[in-house]
Amino acid sequence: MDSLQLVLVIGLVVMVVINGFSLVWAISLNKQLSERPHPKVYEVKVDAHQVLADVDMADIERLTKQQLAKVASEAGARFKDSMDHAVDGLSVRISDMANNSLTGEFEKYQVSLQALRDQSIQEFSKLQAELDTRRTQLTEHLDKIIQAEGEKRFASLDERMNDVVASYLIESLGNQVDLGAQSAYIFETLHKHKDEIKRDILS
Amino acid sequence: MTAQAPLHLPLDLYSPEQLSAIIIELRAHISAVRDAAVRAKAVHDDTPAPVHTSALLMAALREADAKPTDQVATEKLLKQLEAIRDKAPAVHIMLAGLPNRDLKRKLTDWFRSEIHPYALMTFATRTDIGGGIIVQAGSHIYNYSFREQILSHKNRISEIYNSVR
Numbered sequence: 168m169d170s171l172q173l174v175l176v177i178g179l180v181v182m183v184v185i186n187g188f189s190l191v192w193a194i195s196l197n198k199q200l201s202e203r204p205h206p207k208v209y210e211v212k213v214d215a216h217q218v219l220a221d222v223d224m225a226d227i228e229r230l231t232k233q234q235l236a237k238v239a240s241e242a243g244a245r246f247k248d249s250m251d252h253a254v255d256g257l258s259v260r261i262s263d264m265a266n267n268s269l270t271g272e273f274e275k276y277q278v279s280l281q282a283l284r285d286q287s288i289q290e291f292s293k294l295q296a297e298l299d300t301r302r303t304q305l306t307e308h309l310d311k312i313i314q315a316e317g318e319k320r321f322a323s324l325d326e327r328m329n330d331v332v333a334s335y336l337i338e339s340l341g342n343q344v345d346l347g348a349q350s351a352y353i354f355e356t357l358h359k360h361k362d363e364i365k366r367d368i369l370s
Numbered sequence: 371m372t373a374q375a376p377l378h379l380p381l382d383l384y385s386p387e388q389l390s391a392i393i394i395e396l397r398a399h400i401s402a403v404r405d406a407a408v409r410a411k412a413v414h415d416d417t418p419a420p421v422h423t424s425a426l427l428m429a430a431l432r433e434a435d436a437k438p439t440d441q442v443a444t445e446k447l448l449k450q451l452e453a454i455r456d457k458a459p460a461v462h463i464m465l466a467g468l469p470n471r472d473l474k475r476k477l478t479d480w481f482r483s484e485i486h487p488y489a490l491m492t493f494a495t496r497t498d499i500g501g502g503i504i505v506q507a508g509s510h511i512y513n514y515s516f517r518e519q520i521l522s523h524k525n526r527i528s529e530i531y532n533s534v535r
Contacts, residue, residue, distance in 0.1 A: 328531070329524035337517050340500030344466040346473055353465075353503045356514040357480060365485050368459045368507045 377450045379488060380429035381475040386490045388426060389455050395427050396448045403441050458488035464496045464504040466515070 346353075357364070383389060423431070423438060430451070436443030461481060469477070474493060481489040496504070499515035506512075 325525075325528040329527045332527045333520045333524045336520050337498070337500050340466075340516055344497075344501055346465060346467050346469055349466070349501050350473060350476065352501075353514075354476075354480060356503065357484075357505075360512060360514070361484055364505060364507060364512060367510045368461065368485055368489070370508075 376487065377447070377454070378433045379454070379482070380426065380433050381478045381482075382429060382471070383426050384474060384478040384491045386455065386458075386460055386492070389451060389458075389490060392424075392427050392430055393448065393451050393455060395424060396430075396444060396451065399423060399427070399438065400441060400444050400448060403439060403444065407441065454488045458490050459486050459507070461485075461489055461491045462494065462506040463491055464494045464499070464506070464515075466495070466497060466499050466501045468495050469493055 383392065428438075431438055431444070431447065434443065434447045434450070436447050438444065463477060474491075478489070478491060481491060496515075499517045500520070502515035502517075502519065504511065504513050504515055
């Protein structure tokens with residue numbers, strides 16, 4: 168048996184002793200009460216109709232009604248004043264709340280709207296700038312294409328004109344050739360290219 | 371021993387075909403001369419060999435300073451002509467019209483004096499070149515015709531047109 172079990176057994180014994188003493192003390196107290204003398208009870212019955220006269224009862228009823236009406240009237244007036252004050256206060260409160268709330272919301276709305284407008288302006292500005300840049304690029308590109316096409320057409324026209332004039336010149340030379348008149352040109356040309364002809368023939 | 375003088379071809383003898391014909395004719399001539407010499411020894415006949423040579427052969431014999439009846443000289447000329455035929459450079463010339471004899475002689479003289487002494491030439495006509503001359507030597511063609519000059523410088527036409535506009 169360890170120490171914990173020993174402590175529990177001792178506690179249990181102490182509790183049994185305490186319970187015993189409590190039971191004995193309760194029995195003694197009950198005995199003392201039963202021995203004390205009981206108070207006498209008197210039954211009293213009062214008849215209001217017999218205490219008060221008929222006249223008094225009518226006056227009392229009338230006065231009571233008057234007092235009740237007066238009190239009711241005063242209570243109604245106070246209640247009306249209170250209700251008026253409450254309604255006015257509530258109205259002012261509601262108005263203030265509404266004003267405050269609506270003003271705040273409207274300011275928020277205005278701020279949001281301004282932010283949205285600024286953002287829209289920025290976006291449109293960017294878009295406008297991009298459009299301007301793109302338009303400039305396209306214009307430059309188109310100018311280059313037009314210039315290149317123009318030069319190409321002019322070159323083609325020059326080439327065609329050259330062909331036409333060259334063909335005309337060759338045709339104009341005709342078949343009736345005077346070799347005697349050309350002999351000076353022929354020998355001059357041969358002299359001019361003598362070295363290359365000689366080099367090729369002798370190689 | 372004296373140095374052998376170089377043979378001068380006559381200017382009228384300009385083409386390889388003419389040279390081949392001359393060689394054939396000269397062989398026949400030498401054969402006839404040889405036959406006449408044999409016959410003269412056999413029958414003691416001093417009748418000379420018949421001489422029916424062409425003008426070109428006569429010109430070649432004259433340039434070689436050889437008599438037609440001189441068998442040794444003609445045989446020497448034959449060997450020279452055969453050597454020229456095998457080694458002489460050939461030049462093909464195209465003109466806008468048919469060249470006359472004088473122009474052919476001038477062109478032959480120029481080529482033999484400036485390019486090669488035994489240059490042989492053939493001539494052809496191309497009417498579409500307008501004028502000038504085209505020289506084909508070996509694999510190279512030197513086009514100095516009017517047509518080529520006009521076409522190679524046709525870009526100058528637009529420049530001239532733009533300058534005078």
